[in-house]
Amino acid sequence: MDYQTGFLNHFATEAVDGALPQGRNSPQRPAFGLYAEQFSTSAFTAPRAQNRRSWLYRMRPTTEHGPYAPYDGAKHLVQPDDSQTTPNRLRWDPLPMPDGAVDFVDGLMTYGGNGDPSSGGIGIHLYAATAGMDARAFQNSDGEMLIVPQQGALRIVTELGRLDVPPGHIALVPKGMRFRVALTDGAARGYVCENFGVPFCLPDLGPIGANGLASPRDFEAPVAWFEDRDEPFEVVQKFNGCLWSTTLDHSPFDVVAWHGNSTPSRYDLARFNTIGTVSFDHPDPSIFTVLTSPSDTSGTANCDFVIFPPRWMVGEDTFRPPWFHRNVMSEFMGLIHGTYDAKEGGGFAPGGASLHNQFNGHGPDVESTARAMQADLKPVKIDDTLAFMFESRAIIQTTPFAMTGGLLQSDYDACWNGFPKARLP
Template identity: 50%
Template sequence: MSSPLKTLAAQGPYLKDSWLYRILPSVRHKPYTAMHCGNLTEKWDEVEPDPNQLRWLPFTIPKSSEKKVDFVTGLHTLCGAGDTKSRNGIGIHMFTCNTSMVDRCFNNSDGDFLIVPQHGEILITTEFGKMMVEPNEICVIQQGMRFSVDVFGETRGYVLEVYGAHFELPDLGPIGANGLANPRDFLTPVAWYEDREVATGYSVINKYQGKLFSSQQGFSPFNVVAWHGNYTPYKYNLENFMVINCVAFDHADPSIFTVLTAKSTRPGVAMADFVIFPPRWGVADHTFRPPYYHRNCMSEFMGLIKGHYEAKEEGFQPGGGSLHSMMTPHGPDRDCFEKSSTAPLKPERVAEGTMAFMFESSFSMAVTKWGLETCQRLDKSYYQCWEPLRKHFDPNWRPSKQ
């Protein structure tokens, strides 16, 4: 169903470009006209700011028997910040769809899409070739690349969009040459083409300055017979992530789980990091192992692909999400705290059968009206998971003598 893939060359700060050899040039199209944007938006002032901890139940996938929804019409903006015109910002979207894109493709003039399928596999046809992307894999479609999405039933996933920077591997520093996401595990498509005329018209949908526009042409845009270069779409299997972890004491920052980063102009903080929490061994002395209670300068959106996230095993579900805004305190629920406080400190498997992830950003995120009201998936009881936390402090306690 998909073309072969090849390993992506090591990513770096050098010039990125690609040459594409087409049967017909992409410039041969009718003028763009504005189209309805649905719930895809860059309006960050639709509702009043909300600094509270927010959690969403799994987002509803429309039934194909009730309404046909493809990837583009199924995009819903949940939160974001910044501005596409100044090329500085991000958007976080959900996609819920049930039908394939037919004789239409999408390209994003505003930035890069990092796509995280959660339910159902997607076959992405790009100008560079095809990629089959399954849950527990991700793909990146970089700015300006045209693509179409085929689905095989009800499908759901997450999208992190960045304006003004490209995703790249984080600097490894003292880790050295190998660790985290290794360049050898990123795959790009091999050239595939179709020389197909479309008498009824082929729609090219362009996201430009936060709005959608459509143009018609009489042939398939996937008419690239060969290409070479390093500016490409690519995919990555999250199972290939090489975990770096604590083996002595303390709970390390989540930056050790960074797969890809989009750097900002400020040292030490990113425009966006894509971080995962994969199955791993946990071992540390005199340490509270789950994420500690904290508030920091980053906004943290979390999603769950599968399994049960160890810090909140009940209310946080696959296909849902949570947002902890900058300087808003958060951490494990009561059950996780009690269990982890009494567990013996010995090596144990963490997150077995689970894959949670985080979109972390130095931007202060604004939640859309769809996210707070229209989607009707907001869990208004979320704050109650911390209500049962109780004091354990005893000023008279002394360690027992051995």
């Protein structure tokens, strides 16, 4: 499958020769009787560097549909509130695969979040699916979706083309874009960050310089692809925290050509250039930021997407796992594969998750701490692991499913029991 490379580049692509206007962009008479439509995910007057929009040339305009009605599926895709939220550190077992045929939309389970589509913030969901979506599409009008597969590859069909997204990759789908998810490797499971705030972008590198972390050229956008299907097609829309459904008489994936910079994309996390220390002390986890959604407070993100990939540990005179800390940011972690180096004592399994809300102490467990304090500080390669974190400046409120759905570990605090008391002279 072909891709175009770059992040926020202005792309131009057509699935049929001659479908994309050349020179002057005339929406009056596109080729082949196509309809011109602008898809905007920023305000029209946003500064040029932040302006995100794409021109779509499609077989039918998106205005052609009947009224939406409430959708009664996806029972656990909800807006969290503070009724279930505690200061306790939380950890969950992996989400089990559902019985029967459940697709990506109906397999979404909300664990927590903060804010809302009007004020910013994030929603955090896990998904478990056993069936692909066919004559069915999803449109999230509330937020941009960062999809992190943990088990099973996804084929994400969007209005602008197709993305193959196996575990170890991520996908970014713009707010308001229609897409469907097929399963190309059997049952699938993973994580989703729904971003209500400023769209994700690459973090500034500051003293790191021109190179390092995620490179724009490694993000891949789809080339134009369309399907011409005249049959009933359901569109489920998430709008203002609720789900709605309507039925079209054709596939919504009928964009024959497009150009612009508001695009879906995928990224291979193995291409992340990890930056670490070559002298002493463990660097802050912000050094592992792949994408950030800035807030109106400089240096404090609406959401950071951070990964902990394979890497060399070479610092002298230091404690190499993440140190004990209380943080102004709230941290939701997931594990794609392997063992996380701060939780070698068990309990944090691939497909599972943990939540440490702001200013509540956390860090390595007893076993990991003891091993790290006695370790010979020679160069060591941390391998066969990939963990990540959704980090937000606000408290992450939890949902009833997260707290009472049977996956919450009741003994998580025990991993910090038994630290020997320091012996003073």
